[in-house]
Amino acid sequence: MAIIVDKIQKKKDIALSCKALVVANGINTLTISQIAKAAGVGKGTIYEYFKNKEEIVFEIANIMMSEHSQKLSHELSEQKSTKEMVKKFSEFFYSEADKELREIYKEFVSLSLMQQNPEMMAFQTQCFNNYYGWFREILQAGVESGELKQEAMFLARGIFVMGEGMFIAKNVTHAIENLKKELDTFIDNIFELLEVKK
16 A cells, blocks of 8 residues: 655655754755755655755745744734834844744845745745734834824834844844844834834
8 A cells, every 4th residue: 555645744844854954054065965864865855845955945944934923923912012012023133042043044035135036036025025014013003002103104114124134234244243232222212203202
């Protein structure tokens, strides 16, 4: 009797089995042989599920972003103010808990910048739109509760992308030493302008 393989789960298992390799070494030095060894399968099996190693990073990013969204949703529900929620949103860029995802994210962004892959671009766009929509909802709730001025909505996109901009600057320059401090200072100052004074 033939063994029935759940191909979706098998693809996830292969990708996740080499997550530590990607986090530790990056995609450039990683070989299909190393991936196959980590997954406990032959090289031919890897090619049944992925065209190349870049697709494996894409799959890892997809899985980890989904898990991160669930965790973040729970953490946001525990915050008491809009400012605390915005700070919680920005923790992705420096928290120890999200270190592995950041490493995968850096690999994914690097791949996206180096090669215009329509599937990766679509994934990045979907992630951006989902997180940005979520972020706007947080600010809108702050406006509706009387916590923030309406002008907060005009600055939503700028506030949202500032975390990523500082994250990239920290990783490619010596201009930012303490990313948490920089982001917290930025958010505190923006909220000083946007909060409704009681």
